Amino acid sequence: MPTAKSSLFNGIWAIFIKDGLCEFRTRYAVSALFMFALISLASISMSIGIVSLPVELTAALLWVILFFCAMAGLSRVFVQEQESGTIVALQIYGSGQAVLFGKLLFNVIVLLSLTLLVIPLFIIFLNVDIYRWPIFIVILIMGDIGIAAASTITAAMVAKSQGKNALFTVLTFPILLPQFLGSISATTKILANIEPNASEIVFMAGYNVVLMIASSILFDYLWYD
Amino acid sequence: MAMGKNLSVQLLDVRKKIGTRVLFEKLNIVVNPGECLAITGPNGSGKSTLLKIIAGLGQPTTGAVQVWYNGKQLDLEERRACLGLISPEIILYTDLTGSENILFFTRLRGLRCSQDQIEEYCKTVGLAIYKDQLVHTYSTGMRQRLKFALMLAMQPVLWLLDEPSSNLDADGKMLVAQIISNGLAQKATVIIATNEPWEAEYADCKIELV
Numbered sequence: 065m066p067t068a069k070s071s072l073f074n075g076i077w078a079i080f081i082k083d084g085l086c087e088f089r090t091r092y093a094v095s096a097l098f099m100f101a102l103i104s105l106a107s108i109s110m111s112i113g114i115v116s117l118p119v120e121l122t123a124a125l126l127w128v129i130l131f132f133c134a135m136a137g138l139s140r141v142f143v144q145e146q147e148s149g150t151i152v153a154l155q156i157y158g159s160g161q162a163v164l165f166g167k168l169l170f171n172v173i174v175l176l177s178l179t180l181l182v183i184p185l186f187i188i189f190l191n192v193d194i195y196r197w198p199i200f201i202v203i204l205i206m207g208d209i210g211i212a213a214a215s216t217i218t219a220a221m222v223a224k225s226q227g228k229n230a231l232f233t234v235l236t237f238p239i240l241l242p243q244f245l246g247s248i249s250a251t252t253k254i255l256a257n258i259e260p261n262a263s264e265i266v267f268m269a270g271y272n273v274v275l276m277i278a279s280s281i282l283f284d285y286l287w288y289d
Numbered sequence: 290m291a292m293g294k295n296l297s298v299q300l301l302d303v304r305k306k307i308g309t310r311v312l313f314e315k316l317n318i319v320v321n322p323g324e325c326l327a328i329t330g331p332n333g334s335g336k337s338t339l340l341k342i343i344a345g346l347g348q349p350t351t352g353a354v355q356v357w358y359n360g361k362q363l364d365l366e367e368r369r370a371c372l373g374l375i376s377p378e379i380i381l382y383t384d385l386t387g388s389e390n391i392l393f394f395t396r397l398r399g400l401r402c403s404q405d406q407i408e409e410y411c412k413t414v415g416l417a418i419y420k421d422q423l424v425h426t427y428s429t430g431m432r433q434r435l436k437f438a439l440m441l442a443m444q445p446v447l448w449l450l451d452e453p454s455s456n457l458d459a460d461g462k463m464l465v466a467q468i469i470s471n472g473l474a475q476k477a478t479v480i481i482a483t484n485e486p487w488e489a490e491y492a493d494c495k496i497e498l499v
Contacts, residue, residue: 071399078396086384149380155346156374157443158397159366288345288365 072162079158079166080173083141093137093174100136101182104129109189116191123251126186127244131211131237133178134171138215139232141167142223151223160287161280164216168276171212179204195257199265203254206268207247213272214240217279224286243271296358296371296446296478297321298343303352305338312338313498316352320494322446323476325469327489330498336482337376339498340451343480344374356447370398373445375436375453383425387416387435390424391442402442410438414464429456437468448472448479454488462487 087093108125117125145151154163183204186192194200218235225231237244246268250260297319304314312335320326328336341347343354345365356363358371381390388407395402411420414434424432433456440448450469454462469491472479481488489495 074399075397078393082382082385082389082393085389086382089384148383149378150382152346152376152378153381153394154397156344156369156372156379157394159370162397 071159075159075162076166076169079163080169083167083170084173087170087174093140094177097133097137097174097178098181100133101129101178102185104132105182105185105189112190114191119255120248120252122190122192123248123255125190126182126251127207127248129182129186130175130179130207131240131244133182134175134211134215135233135236138171138174138212139219139222141171141216142219143232146223155287160284163287164220164279164283167219168213168216168279171216172209175208175212176205179208192255194254196254196259199260200251200254202265203247203250203260203268206265206272207243209272210240210243210247210268210275213275213279214243217275217282220283220286239275243268243275246271295322295476296356298326298447298478298480299355299357300343301353301355303339303342303349303354305335305342306350307338313496316496318494318496320478320480322478323473324493325473325479325481325491326494326496327492328480328482328496328498329484329489331484334498336498337378337451339496340374340376340449340480340482341378344372344449345369358446368447371445372447372449373440373443374449374451375433375440376449376451377455378451379436381424381432381435381439384423386421386423387411387427387438388420390435391439394439395442398443400443407438407442410441411435413441414438415460430458430461433457434461434464437465441468446477448477450479450481450483450488452483452485453481454483454485 145154187194214236218232218239221235222232246264250264250268253260299319300316303316305312316339318326328339330336338347342349345368356368358367363371382393385393388404388411391407391410392402408417408420411417414437416431416434416438419427419431424435427435453469454465457465466487469479473491479491481491483489
């Protein structure tokens, strides 16, 4: 006889493990994301040769690459469930909040893993010097969480609207814009060897929290209505 | 949700209209614990639609479906947390094995299910030797059996069965009959949408759609 236990964290963990296992067996999202990043960086590197780009442009390039990598792969968490029909079983057997935060956790881990692969390539291909690693890592983590949070909720909306990927980028970009501009600004300062203001980091963290709370409230309407 | 089985389903003047066509209307019925409701009717008459409305996956055009548990009316989230659905629309993960599917869905619902229990449920439905194979290698009949194994693992209070014996062989149909009998004996509330006369025989009450 199965026994009940605290369900939200178990539900989140179950979704995360399930998505991880399916991704490990198919390698769809990781392959798409990594190939996009590799091709973008290699193309830019070959175009500019040995010329160093201005730090503002370099910082923007990094976040544009990470953003479009996310657009290439992160919508899959909900669109795939919709297309394969498994979303009905998820709706019956899973609580909305567990599904949302399980998918979000998965997207955050995928994007952080991708960033871990992209940053060395970014440094090598674009001939970049990073001066303040600890703060740079914090900015990357904050930016990735923001992209993943915006991508996850818009993926849920797109899957529900049957619009598939056509709407995904259009919906995600405006939601993410404040976080995106903050990430580019803070990264520009890092590349210029200037300490970013603490308020910039606090803003990024705060925006992530607001994004997740808003997602949590919105998602119940998507899931149960 | 604690699984003491005291759940009833009440349909209050339920009507569903799709486009200009009225699928059904004026449906009023109460299904109590240990009772079985059969929904019958020809293809396209709205059996599956009504079952989805009862599951909370759709809304009636007018009227309401109320689910009561120990005297308390359940909201949509609570309703879903106490039901099990077997339907062609329930599709399990083909990139997971049979046992991984059961483990995933039970965890998702906050239940603890050991490997021994999973083995037992798979054995009951005749999938013991296939439980560690990926579901995309299963036949449609095996997938239907896996849905029943999942139902056994969930031990829901409300069973919603849409054509439960479809795609099953003679043994599978006997298995379904046995599982439904056991569920009713354990005071589960069972609602079956079916065209099979033998499945409708379990019914204490019936809705015939036209």
